[in-house]
Amino acid sequence: MHDQATLKRLGFMTQQGSTHTARTIMLSELNTLFDHVAAEASKAEYLAAIRDANCLGKRSGRSRKLTASHLAELYGLDPANPIHAGLRYFWSRDEAARPQLALLAGAARDSLLRDLAPAILAKPLGTSITRESVEQAIEQHWPGRFSTVTRESIAQRVNSSLVQVGYLLGPVKKLRVHLEPATGAVAFALYLAWLQGGRGELLLQSPWCKLLDASQDRLLELAAQASAKGWMVMRRVDNVVDLDFPALASVVTQALTSTEPATASQQEIFHEQS
Secondary structure, eight states: OOOHHHHHHHOOSSSSSOGGGGGOOOOOHHHHHHHHOOOOOHHHHHEEEEEEEHHHSSHHHHHHHHHHHHHHHOOOOOTTTTHHHHHHHHTTTTTEEEEEHHHHHHHHOOOHHOOOOOOHHSOTTTOBBBHHHHHHHHHSSSSTSHHHHHHHHHHHHHHHHHHTTTTOSSSOOOOOOOOOOOOOHHHHHHHHHHHOOOOOHHHHHHHHHHHOOOHHHHHHHHHHHHHHSSSEEEETTTTTTEEEEEGHHHHHHHOOOOHOEEEEEEOOOOOOOO
């Protein structure tokens, strides 16, 4: 696995902060934003579309500014950011994958979502996922870190994010349901694992693949479909898997060779997992 300095350059958010203290994954806003702004747009153009053109229809300048900040924190909104570049690449190729793509990108850049989602998704299908149960998980992970009010808000927003993606169902009583992974989501999960430095079998054991709630055989089947579509290159001999992402290679190379210092929003500790 790459060291933390390299992970920062590749777009992983390494801090112990979370957009979920204030917002969910904002899937509706992300859909609208990507409809209004071209994939090759600069970060300044993304922010201008939100703050100045008000493409998201927010009521006040303050709301527009906060929304821009949260979306940039969660999704990068920068074509030079390899995670954002990958998100937009697969977003344009697999519409059905978009909610799962948002979850994966969010998990790569939000430590609370990254740590809480697997515990929730590990619950048996049909289990009622209450706000209180998620609050308990938060307290177990970070004892004493959050006030009661903040812990309650985070739990509500994490549950809401998983409802938006489709892993939980219900407006009030939320049930754990199965969600079939989309081809583009599997490709993006493998891309994140590959960015993180995983190779071979570690790719399929990555936290990103585990978020897709599927067996390794199913992941391999969908990865082969993504490779056949030209979205990635997969070479497999028995249990040995080798991946390449030619369409995104230049962005990754540029990020790794850049002399620019890590941004202020990339300063906390990444929970490296294999």
